[in-house]
Amino acid sequence: MKINKKTILILFIFVAIVQLAVPISMIYKKESVSKGGEIYKFQTRPIDPYDPFRGKYITLNFDRKPIEVENTEEWENGEMAFFTIKEDSLGYAEVNGISKSRPENGDFLKMKVYIYHRGTIGKTISYTLPFDRFYMNENEALNAEIEYEKANINSNKENAYAVVKILDGEHVLEDVIIGGVSAKDLK
Amino acid sequence: MKIFNQLHELQNQGVITPETALDISNYYKSKNKESSSRLTVIYSVIGSILIGLGLILLFAHNWDEMSKIAKTIVAIAPLAITQISGGYFIYKKPDNLAAREGIGSLLFICIGLSISMVSQIYNIVGSLDSFMQIWLFLTLPLLLIFRSSMVAFLATIISTSYVILDGDVLSIIIYMVTLVLILTHFRFLNKKEPNSNYINLASWIIPSALSIGLCAFEQSNDELLFLSYFWLFTLFIWIGNSKSWKDKSNVRNGLKLIGSLGILVMLTMISFHEVADEFITYKMDFGQEWVSLFLISIPLLLVIILKKGLFSELKKDQLSMAFIPVTFVFFFSQSEIISAIIVNALILIIGIQKVLLGLRNNRLGQLNIGLLIISILVSCRFFDYQMDLLLRGIVFLALGLGFLLSNLKIIKTRKNENQ
Known part of the structure; x- marks a missing residue:
């Protein structure tokens, strides 16, 4: 089966565009939510597994009222x-x-x-809220995880929450605040 | 090269004519060229994969200090750069095998990396199986574009993992479409270069992947899936015995080896009467397992109809026909005892046949496999029944003597033949 070189090149260009379009559309969607979305604070509850494809993250568990x-x-x-x-009246989602x-x-x-x-x-x-993973540096995820557990064991409800932006049903998990500090700054 | 010096000497001594010397030296020159181009392919594939991994580690080192924009550029750029170089090679050097294999596999990896990096930057939670599904969709066209066997292997691995993780109807359909594409690729390659290393490797990777992937058909009737495995392994043996495969050595014919080993293991399993009892109590209700049986029966039928001369080849190997009594037992046997007797007799016949063939053809390997099959059968029956220690001792002694005497006989015959 011999296919013309030009046909293959055109097919490849088409495939390459689709291949690029997938990650770019993911970025575009999330960026537009990040820019124009409403900020919500979702209160968390306690639980660091390892995703073979995506490195380290904190697993979040939320207070969910049915x-x-x-x-x-x-x-x-x-x-x-x-x-x-x-x-709600306390300012949480x-x-x-x-x-x-x-x-x-x-x-x-x-x-x-x-x-x-x-x-x-x-x-x-x-x-189940669709944002239960917050990706972090491999060396810092464990520390953040410990602080997260500590904050959640304390009865003070304001200890840990996730900051999520929502726009037209799309969401972006922007940050996780543990004891008033961003998880990214817990070193 | 040493051969060229020797040619010179042979020519000077008048052993060969100058024309023959030229022919021989041309032959070796072209052979060298072939093997060096094969090495280039291997190096380009390994190099591409190492470059990809190195880039990831390099960026991962400074990941936290990078802004979101820098991170997204890092996620997309390797994909775009590989695509541009892919376009260049398709246009300028479409027949460069090393480039096709190298860029094909690098692109395959870059796509997976890009999506998973973007998911990480934006904390997108998706299941592993949906990630694999998108990855497969985006990379399958590369198989057609680059005609790369490495892409085919990567796609085999990803699609098999995907169908095992997911297991719903859609995933099974995607898995089968992927496999048809991959098999078509290797079919063309097998026609063009039947002795290429990719074909040898494929004869191991594809049957292994199919054997794993068949589990995805399990719904509620796993006894039936057991039968599907018998049919699948039979298919491997049949294709492994067909014209283009039968003369290959064992290492180059994974199809035959995986099929034979699979049938033997399955037979040994159902030779235990408890397992045989479960095996015959299958349910008639409709499930995906019936679909798997139906799907395997099509190539089985096609192979036997289309491959001329296959039947006479298969008659020599009773493993290739073992599925007939097993299928009979499965559908018609009502008693676990009769089923167990049929299966045990079958294993014994296969063992004895291998021993006899080994003795007749002077083949030590065949003889010992036969004896091994009989020994395993006997050992398994010791688990089933409370047999007297004395009897067990005698059976093992007899088997041991059988091993020794028959091996000695063959070695002696070989010695006589040599003399």
């Missing part, structure tokens, strides 16, 4: 839904509602629906 709904039968386990976000359609106003995140104990214990829907 959402009360009238009828859990309308929802399938694992389906994607729009979860609305607002700030709170997931306060769920809808099948894109909310017209207010910020939201697109997440998977989890229903535990369907019909037995209350009518609530759970979810």
Whole structure:
């Protein structure tokens, strides 16, 4: 099978553009959220695994209140839904509602629906926040992890939180604050 | 080179004519050229991979001090630079094998690196399997563009890992499409250069990857998957015995070796009556395992129909036909005892056949494999039944004597033949 040199070159240029487009579109999306997104503070709870492809990071665990709904039968386990976000009286982010359609106003995140104990214990829907990894320098991640654990064991709720920017359902995890200091500065 | 001096001497002594001397020296010159170009390919692949890894380490060293923009440039630049050099070689030197292999594999790695670095810079959480899926989509066209066997090997590894991690229907479809592309690449290469090192390597890597990837079909009916493995290993043996493969040495024919070893291990497993009992209690309900059986049966049928003369070749090797009684046992046997007897008899027949063939053809390897099969079978049965120690002793003595005497016989025959 002999294919013309020119055809191969054109095919390669097309493939190369697609190959470049993937990481560039990821960067573009995240940069636009980073520039124009609303800032939210998500309170964390305690837990440093090693991702073979992506180096060291802190695993974050959040305080998540399940959402009360009238009828859990309308929802399938694992389906994607729009979860609305607002700030509570203490200034922390709170997931306060769920809808099948894109909310017209207010910020939201697109997440998977989890229903535990369907019909037995209350009518609530759970979810997993899509930003549970904060990547760090390999040598500093362990120290930050220890400080993170310490801050979370203390009962003071203001000890640790994640700073997340949200715009049109997209998010960027900007920082993790532990005891008032950015995790990046914990050395 | 020493050979050229000797040629000179032979020519001076009148042993060979000047024409023959020229022919011989031309032959060795072209052979040298071939082997040096092969070395260039190996060096270019290793070099490319080392450069890629070196760059990562260099940047990783100063990663924290770099601004976000600098980090994103570092994530994208190696990919863009490799693409430009790839474009240059496609246009200027499309037949340079070393460049195709080197740039193909470097691009493969750069794409994975770029995506994972951007994910790290922006704390993007994605699952490992979805990452592998995108990586595979972006790199598969490289197989067609660069016709690179290294890209094919890398794609085999990534697609197999992906299907094992994910395992849903979509991942299985992507895995199979990838494999068809990879197999097409090697089919063309096998026609063009049947003795190339890539073909030898592929005869090991692809069957291994397929054997691992078949696990992804497991849903709820793993007994049926057991049967799929029998069929898959049979397919390997069949292809390994086909015209273009049968004369290759064992090291160059991974297909035959992996297939034979696979069948033997599986047979030994179901020779235990507890396993045989589980094996025959399969369920009729529909599952992905049926799909795997169906998919393997197509190439099995095609191979036997299309490859002329294969059947007469297969008759010599009972391992290649072992799947017939096993399939019969699986679908029709109701009793674990009968199943176990059939399977044990089958292993014994295979063992004895290998011993006899070894003796007849004066092949020590074949003879000892046969004896090894019988010994393993006997040892396994000792686990099953509470046999008297005396009886066990006698059986092992008999086996040991069998090993010694038959080996001595062959060595003696060889000596006589030499004399």
